[in-house]
Amino acid sequence: MDENNKKQKNIAVALKYEENSSNAPVVVAKGRGYIAEQIIKIAQENGINIHKDADLAEILEAIDINSEIPLEAFSAVAEILAYMYRMNGKILKENQ
Numbered sequence: 001m002d003e004n005n006k007k008q009k010n011i012a013v014a015l016k017y018e019e020n021s022s023n024a025p026v027v028v029a030k031g032r033g034y035i036a037e038q039i040i041k042i043a044q045e046n047g048i049n050i051h052k053d054a055d056l057a058e059i060l061e062a063i064d065i066n067s068e069i070p071l072e073a074f075s076a077v078a079e080i081l082a083y084m085y086r087m088n089g090k091i092l093k094e095n096q
Contacts, residue, residue, distance in 0.1 A: 012036035013060040017081060024068040025077055030061050049084045
């Protein structure tokens, strides 16, 4: 597989979750190839945690922007969010 085909297979999906106003995380950005690279770059520049899971990305890519994730993906996303909340808390404690 050449490099261009490999890059087109990259998928990035950005989720947003507001604890007091959302029932479930919402897809706020998604894309393949160059768009996926830009989503990842923006996340990194803003200190947003990134989790790599190709299977989950495939599922979430099918969701419309500004739509809540489906029940089928909720368990996996909840585990990722819990991990990221723990990591954020750990990082905050280390920086104090």
